[in-house]
Amino acid sequence: MAKGFTLETYPWAYTARFTEDKTWEEEYIENPHKSPAEEEKMSPDEFSALLQKRNSFPQLPLVNYTTQYGMGCFEGLKAFPQKDGSLKMFRPDENGARMNKSMSGLLMPAFPEDLFLDAVRKVVRKNMECGFKPVYDPEWEKDNYISGHSVYLRPFTYSEPAIGLGVSQFPWVVIVATPVGTYFAPGNSKALVTDKSRATPNGTGWIKCNANYVIPIIAKKQAALAGYMEAVFLDSIEQKYVEEGSSCNIFFKLKDGTLITPQLGDTILPGINRKSVIELAGDMGVKVEERKVPITEVMEKADECFVTGTAAGVSYIESLTWNGKTAVFSGGNQGELTTELQKALKMIQYGAAEDTKGWMFSI
Numbered sequence: 001m002a003k004g005f006t007l008e009t010y011p012w013a014y015t016a017r018f019t020e021d022k023t024w025e026e027e028y029i030e031n032p033h034k035s036p037a038e039e040e041k042m043s044p045d046e047f048s049a050l051l052q053k054r055n056s057f058p059q060l061p062l063v064n065y066t067t068q069y070g071m072g073c074f075e076g077l078k079a080f081p082q083k084d085g086s087l088k089m090f091r092p093d094e095n096g097a098r099m100n101k102s103m104s105g106l107l108m109p110a111f112p113e114d115l116f117l118d119a120v121r122k123v124v125r126k127n128m129e130c131g132f133k134p135v136y137d138p139e140w141e142k143d144n145y146i147s148g149h150s151v152y153l154r155p156f157t158y159s160e161p162a163i164g165l166g167v168s169q170f171p172w173v174v175i176v177a178t179p180v181g182t183y184f185a186p187g188n189s190k191a192l193v194t195d196k197s198r199a200t201p202n203g204t205g206w207i208k209c210n211a212n213y214v215i216p217i218i219a220k221k222q223a224a225l226a227g228y229m230e231a232v233f234l235d236s237i238e239q240k241y242v243e244e245g246s247s248c249n250i251f252f253k254l255k256d257g258t259l260i261t262p263q264l265g266d267t268i269l270p271g272i273n274r275k276s277v278i279e280l281a282g283d284m285g286v287k288v289e290e291r292k293v294p295i296t297e298v299m300e301k302a303d304e305c306f307v308t309g310t311a312a313g314v315s316y317i318e319s320l321t322w323n324g325k326t327a328v329f330s331g332g333n334q335g336e337l338t339t340e341l342q343k344a345l346k347m348i349q350y351g352a353a354e355d356t357k358g359w360m361f362s363i
């Protein structure tokens with residue numbers, strides 16, 4: 001069973017390679033596995049030896065633009081177990097479109113969106129057919145699916161063999177699936193404003209590329225060593241405006257009821273959960289503003305804060321520390337609007353609320 005967000009890849013994976021004749025050569029790969037029941041009974045050592053095999057792709061080249069220079073991009077999306085035993089994916093069309101944009105941004109041939117949709121669907125289906133899928137548990141209803149499990153899909157690009165500087169002309173697109181429980185460990189949801197810069201104007205902050213993750217991972221680790229769960233980035237020029245969490249978009253509810261989030265631009269990643277939450281909040285009659293978010297304003301006027309992303313869902317931030325000062329939101333507890341939005345989103349995802357927006361895609 002999934003514990004947090006760890007790599008226990010399911011057996012079936014997908015690869016597509018762009019070839020000289022400008023088509024994508026697709027392959028579904030069945031990596032070594034037993035039945036889920038037999039795997040449950042294996043010793044930790046045996047299971048980790050099996051996973052080792054499952055997590056490696058010997059056909060992919062070791063030395064290439066992706067492993068050497070970070071020239072690659074990726075996506076993250078989830079399939080959620082529904083009460084009727086099926087699985088449904090949340091807005092995979094949006095992920096396909098963003099992957100396409102990211103690949104173009106890195107000057108590689110873009111992966112067609114229809115192939116993306118078909119591939120994520122089939123990877124989930126093939127794993128499901130050999131028993132690898134989360135099983136719907138009515139217990140999850142009690143905490144509005146906060147304890148719910150899902151399948152995490154990770155599509156990513158991988159370049160052809162190369163050592164000189166260059167862009168990938170014949171990339172692979174790989175899709176793997178792994179089970180996932182809740183992402184953030186409960187207990188600590190304190191955030192620290194970092195003085196590092198995640199993204200700079202005219203850079204790559206607007207696409208989901210590997211290289212963007214280097215600085216956030218360092219900042220998050222440093223924040224963790226100082227006792228915080230999350231690092232929050234300000235703009236790189238003035239260090240005045242809030243931009244993002246380490247790999248999540250960020251929202252603040254002001255005391256006057258307005259929900260604010262940084263406006264999109266080339267230093268903000270256009271999150272699909274961000275977009276969905278903005279729409280759900282609007283439906284609830286909340287005034288939402290996408291604009292510049294001064295750190296001084298939220299330190300003083302915000303009474304709720306949360307981050308959004310596929311791995312995190314909607315996760316509250318209990319406090320924000322900046323310049324030696326700490327703002328505590330909702331007395332350190334999860335705020336009401338945060339809870340409402342988290343619940344609304346999860347209910348749609350697990351099929352407990354009607355999907356009136358066409359966000360859920362069947363497998």
Ligand SMILES: *Cc1c(COP(=O)(O)O)cnc(C)c1O
Pocket residue numbers: 076208244246247248249269270271272273274308309310311
């Ligand atoms: C992936 C990502 C997000 C969240 O995007 P979702 O589509 O909601 O998962 C936010 N910020 C950064 C930097 C990201 O890479």
